[in-house]
Amino acid sequence: MGARGRATLVRVLQAIPVIFGVIVISFILTRALPGDPAVQFAGAMATDESIQQVRETLGLDKPLPQQFVLYLSQLAQGDLGQSLSTGRPVLTDLASRLPASLELTLVALLLSCLVSVPLGVLAATRPGSWVDQLCRLLVTAGVSLPTFFTGVVLIYIFYYLLGIAPSPLGRLDFVYLDPPRVTGFFLIDSALAGDGETWFAALRQLILPACTLALFTLAPIARMTRAAMLSALSADYIRTARAAGLTRGKILYGYAFRNALLPVVTTLGMVFSFVLGANVLVEKVFAWPGIGSYAVEALVASDYAAVQGFVLSMALLFVLLNLVIDLAYSVIDPRFGTAAK
Amino acid sequence: MLSIKDLQVAFKTRKGEVNAVRGVSFELARGERLGIVGESGSGKSVTSYALMRILDAGGRIKAGDAVYSGIDLRNASESAMKDLRGREISMIFQNPRAALNPIRKVGHQIEDVLRRHARASRQDARDKAIAALEAVRINDAAARYEAYPFELSGGMCQRVVCAIALACDPKLLIMDEPTTGLDITTQKAVMDLVDDLVKARGMSSILITHDLGLASEYCDRIVVMKDGQIVEQGDPKALFTRPQHPYTRKLVDATPRRGATIRALLPAEERRPELPHAVKDTPILEVKDLVKTYQGKSGPVHAVKGVSFTIHEGQSVGLVGESGCGKSTTSSMLVRLLDPSSGQILYRGTDLATIPSDGFARHPLRPKIQMVFQDATDSLNPRHSARQSIAEPLLRMTPLRGALLAARVEELARLTGLPAHLLDRFPHQLSGGQKARVGIARAIAPDPDFLILDEPTAALDVSIQAVVLNLLADLRATLGMSYLFVSHDLNVVRLLCDHVIVMKSGEIIEAGPAEDVMDAPSHPYTRALLAAAPQAPAA
């Protein structure tokens, strides 16, 4: 195994302590509940017996280290506890709602990358031009937009005023039936089922929330692309390439852009962090039946097991995404895992 | 072949337009090797960028003509220039590692140029790229083709840059400080290689450098530039023996060379007799079997492998070696910024190695051992004025306060030749030489008797280097200090030092009186170092 293979393996192994840390923090959060955690977990309608039962399942009568071991073993079995509001295991709830969130997030990210990366490149190659000014404005305005507010404004304009958007309630208008579940992604499932009408309806529902999220993530990506591209363009190797008479296209894309991509990919990690958070807000605004709105409902109902299960699974998802980003990085950067990087 | 007439280049800056090149004219014949020599800010690099029309966005050719083989370089279309670059005129840059695309295989970078200028097709590009690598004498070229720049040494990277520049057989090669950042032996190897290729292919070349010695060794004719203008041109020998312009004379004088004394570096009218410094028999510092081993990622790194030497009172010892030889690690240990792994550092009989570097700041011996740092810019706190920087050690280590403190700071400024009105300036408002003076004033403030000079002139232009070296010699005589002068440049070291130590790979390979080491080196490595240093023709 070469240096890179070893470095890749090391990167994968590095995720383990992080996951452990995440679990520890989750555990602390569940035990930091004010008053008696058992009372909180049992909910408002709890009886003495149900509180006692919760106390036993959580091992709250045992010392903390023992509780942690119990917590770990429950996690290992995929047991995130019971949701009070739905009465089902939290894991089942999350699993059934995750595709909705993922579909929204991925479409939004794709949308925002398609706009922001070219915008950042254009701005960097024409510093001071109108594209550059536009980029600066978008970047500063974009990070200033509260996602939930953008969503509300978009609904007002496209649903109430123009009437071209469907009512902002969920993934599919009630006149349509959910496509047969294969992946849980409505766009894919309806396409698989060959149901063009449902596909289009799902897309219509998706556009506004996806745009809301995309607007939010546009700014950091465009900003990073522009900065990375500028710094790549002022690097010495660009001067070498120009002195060798290479064409503008080759210099911009073959040399500058590939190098600029590295910091942009790294930024994606941060963007995922923002987007998973913003997701919660957007889902609430658009009544999107994903895990974000599930968490908000759980919060309102003081459904602690559901909330903490949500926090933990989002963290694990994020760790996984970061791992994927780093592995993607290792593919583009030959220096990965060597002393030079 | 190349004719430049009254070239003027201007840059837009915040403070308005700055003229970087102000009316430069010269001719270059086929097969001629021209050197453009000047100190920083002389406009020598800008001249070459203007020729290639690769000036920065704010820069433009204001006036003048540049004609290459009948082509008007100033007015040629951009696409014509693109065809010219790399095929007719090529360029080699300083800092070779940065000059290569870090994430593209070097072979592909050569192919890019070959393909661009239709010197290779998709099928034979690889073979031709390997041939180009072989042409710059890279061993095992086929394997190197697959390498990324980070996998190659600095000298190897510069060879690749050469291969790119020479791949399409240009007629003119422009070299912009091609050896900056390379060790002296590598520098020689690269320059010899390029010179051979230029001669063998009958190319013309322009070497842009600050080093008059280097230019005189590799050029047929030299142009000396100052403040955007040419002050003198001629063949190297004549330039050295009969410099016409006062600036050329100053530059020639300031270039360290064999047989010259430290005073001879200064312009004739400023040469005062050298003050004698007495070397006593009592040792001030004895280093015994000093070892430093780091814990690296792939096992222990032996930076210093047991060095021993003695410095006597009043003596100046030179510590010479190329990068990575352990000289900086050694000096850090001596100045007590770094704890040795084992060994003794006896300062007047006290073993400093037993005092941890963490607590040494408040040790009574702290004022006695001080250091002048390599980069004057980096070693001054950007938020402190010169006065604050010089006063800092006095405040921490002496009871001087108020008027007494101010008087002492001004005395130090006088000693180091820093005009008193500059004391309230911040580092960015001072020139390189002035910053060097502040650094020296700060080092001698607490009245040390042992001073480590860590390449104190490496970042300075030669004329300022001459002044600073002389200042250090004067201070040594008036204040009676002992020096450990750390440097990569034997020619500079011999000017100031009585005794020379040569290090390689963490060990001392040769030590002895300066004259002996310089004139009759016993170790082959020392001989290689001496041979690699460019030699100016004797004046």
Added chain:
Amino acid sequence: MTETSLTPDALVMAAPAEEAPVRAAAKPRAAMLGHVLYVLRENPVTGLAFAMFAFFVGSALFGVWLVPYDPLATDATATLQPPSAQHWFGTDNLGRDVFSRVIVATRLDLMISVAAVAMSFVIGSVLGAVAGYRGGLIDVATSRVLDTIMAFPLFVLAMGIVAALGNTVANIIYATAIINIPFYARLVRAEVNIRRDAGFTLAAKLAGNSDARVLAFHIFPNALPPMMVQVSLNLGWAILNAAGLSFIGLGVRPPTPEWGIMVAEGANYIVSGEWWLALFPGLWLMLAVFTFNLMGDGLRDIVDPRQRT
């Protein structure tokens, strides 16, 4: 074509000739002022940002006494009225004056973000400075803890913390502070780390400064300018975060006026066309964040003109 930037070696910043008077011996403070004026002239938007900042601070300090209506007073006779001369921003479903509520909310929103950012600034700076300077085990341990915090999507972690600690304004501040600490700690760590072996740091040690003194009086002041930029950008983000939390029903409870909660309440009326309920608080929130971001960019220009991004 636009020629890409190539800076010829030492041209523009050509080293001044030895001993020659370098620049007009400007007093450093005057020079700084000149630079600030230059940046403001080059980018008037920065000036605007500072003016808007003054406006928000004014609203926060004096808004309570200046607004035309009691922000909590309901009026059953004037519910859901569109903006008019009497009610500039209209009234809400309980007949409360939206303008008064928006202005009064400034204090709470700014207070949450300033308190949170101050806490993360102090804690993050200390952690980062010690980790960056000491290196070794302390550095590794600190980095691990920070990495673990960063391993959570930050807003989600804030939700989890508030849910666990209890639904109060104080806990919103703690949660926002905790998720911001890694940014400061990492920034300070990096800034300290690059200066740890800088010449002036070593020189300060040779001048007899203890490690603590070197860190506090030589390294840290040099790391402050980028920190101030971060503070400004972070204030905006902290407001967004706090408003986001109250939007989903955490922290601030109705009827307390707060931008996030007002948008949440107004959102219910947007589908029926009563846009002013959500628009004005949302706009104010956006403007506040925008102001902090612009100010951060402006500060960045002032601190380091090369970093204009």
